[in-house]
Amino acid sequence: MERQKYTLEEVKSAYKKKDAWWTVLLVDPVASRLVIPTANYTNITPNQLSIFSFILGLSAVYCFYLGDYAALVTGAILYHISFIVDCMDGKIARLKGTGSSFGVLLDISLDHIRVVLCGAALCYSQYRITGDISFLYLAYLFLAVYCARHINALNLFKVRRDMRGKLRKARKKLRKTAIEAGVIVEESEAKPEEDEDNHQDEEESLDQIAAPKEVEEEDDLLQKKKKIDLQQGFKKRFSFYLGIREFFLNRRIRMHLFSGIEFQMFIFVLAPILGFIKETIIFSCAGLLIFEVAILYKIWLSTKDFEREFSRIKEKQMELDALLPEEELENGSTI
Template identity: 35%
Template sequence: MRTYSLDDVHETRKRRDSWWTVYFVDPVACRVALPVANRTRITPNALTVLSLVLGAVSAACLAMNQLVAGAVVFYLSFMIDCVDGKVARLKGTGTPFGLWLDYVGDRIRVVLCAGGLAYGQYALTGEVAYVVLGAAVAVLDLFRYVNAPQMKRVREAVREERQGAAGPAAAPDDGPLGPALEPCGPPELEEDTQPLERVPRAPGFFRRLNRFLARHRVRSHLISGIEFHAAVFVIAPLAGAWALIPLATAAGALLLANEVFLVYRMWRFTRRHAVASSRESREHVLV
């Protein structure tokens, strides 16, 4: 059996990822993935199940008002969730079922922890605001992960329409969404694959910022589902019960603003694409 090095594990990291993962999770996950890959036969799917079990333990801790324990176990759950992907890429043992299991497991973990957090604080204080908080966290997370695949379908539809109109040899240089829209799928499932030089017409500051972030493997959209989860289930519980509603509200507002911004950019891009297609159709009729 091949022995892997830490450099091999580092090669399995996504080219660009969320800043929370890059700075606070990957340094631990890579070192955990190394002995798992070299000394065990644990499969990525088994790691995903372990991550889900830890997520359920975190939810139970939050429900019993053990906020610090819940935050620590949630972090461990997410870290193991990162380890499974690294082991799968390292050994080439990933499966389509594993992708589904990872995706669904993440959603179950968030719903359980949101419910546990809401129940624990409501039982302690009787404040309905915590019930609303738990429901809002679950709904916002589900919206994020329902919206992203639909945006991906739009991207694929535009790509197919372009290829159908221009022929297979005329694939666009700017990728399926062109320069106007970067990839927007779930962070766990899709890397930020848009090259830096494909973000034209942006002010110089933002180009420099994007290059700086890329050098550190950080995605240009700084608020995603991962940061949202970290704020609600790790940072806020560690800070104390007083921080739960303010931090969750702030993180949720930023995530929702990011989603609205991505949808707006997609709408503008599809509108330009429709105008261009209409113009090409008229020119074709005139010729």
């Protein structure tokens, strides 16, 4: 049986809808072209690519541990190649439809181990060579920021999912009550909502666990497909943001401009080559924390939108409950 041949356009169709600027500009153009011969002429699986990427990452760990300039540059190159290979596995999985839950778990786990080992090796080698104890403190800072970023991303995903789930449940119950009460709302009253801006820095692990995509919902009163917009407050306060966001999204670049990917690449690729290891670690940790704080502020505004929307639905629910016979109310029509 002749093997299916994939084209570059088909590979590009397997790109994520939006990604980190480092990936879009410096990784995908190379990874996509490597995917073509890999997918067309080999039986290499995404999991095998994940393991190979991890092996390259361990080679970078060893180079960072050696610590001299030549080893650092070699480690930086190996780390970037490791990341390119790591980006290939997801593309092939989406292209061939061979992705699996275990593959996602394997990829996430190996990514985290690679990052932690590289950070520890880089900081320890510079301490060993220079005797500057501040490199050990920077190692703690690096690990603390990296762990905090992933914990924060997971928690924010849970908050978003919980808010949207409560709204979907409330709207479903409201529609049921409206049908029971015989209430008809004119279609002309419908005002379509905008998509929530999924700044989703949840690349690597959280691109897989937390890229919470907006779920198209049926508007329960208007019986019209619409999406839940929980960023109205943010958009009103920062109206200029939408134009900037559109500019980047047209290029597949997400608005989280200093994400976990840039954090890694600045420390493990740019810093070893440029030689400003201490300064780059401090800058990268500060940059990641600033964007995490911005996300927290944005989600705080989203909770205000959620509370207003949920209160509006609850008020309508109470109005419709008043129209129902008492026996139907006893069956639990209220939110």
